[in-house]
Amino acid sequence: MSNKEDTFVVEDMMCDNCINTITRTLTNNDKISDVKADLSNKEVSVTYDDQLDVEEILSSLDNIGFPATIKKKL
Numbered sequence: 001m002s003n004k005e006d007t008f009v010v011e012d013m014m015c016d017n018c019i020n021t022i023t024r025t026l027t028n029n030d031k032i033s034d035v036k037a038d039l040s041n042k043e044v045s046v047t048y049d050d051q052l053d054v055e056e057i058l059s060s061l062d063n064i065g066f067p068a069t070i071k072k073k074l
């Protein structure tokens, strides 16, 4: 098993409370090993087991009221 990292754009992430909610929710998933939120860019970088479907990350963010999109890699 190996890890991959994706960055998500979360437009509704406005403050530290949002970051806490997002970080707590994602780190509850044991296939997610690291979450780094950057409020200034409204981006969340997630390191996760490649067995985890990225759609699951998107839907868990959607479920807590933070719809997200995957940032395209350059």
Ligand SMILES: [Cu+2]
Pocket: 013, 014, 015, 016, 017, 018, 019
């Ligand atoms: Cu907030």
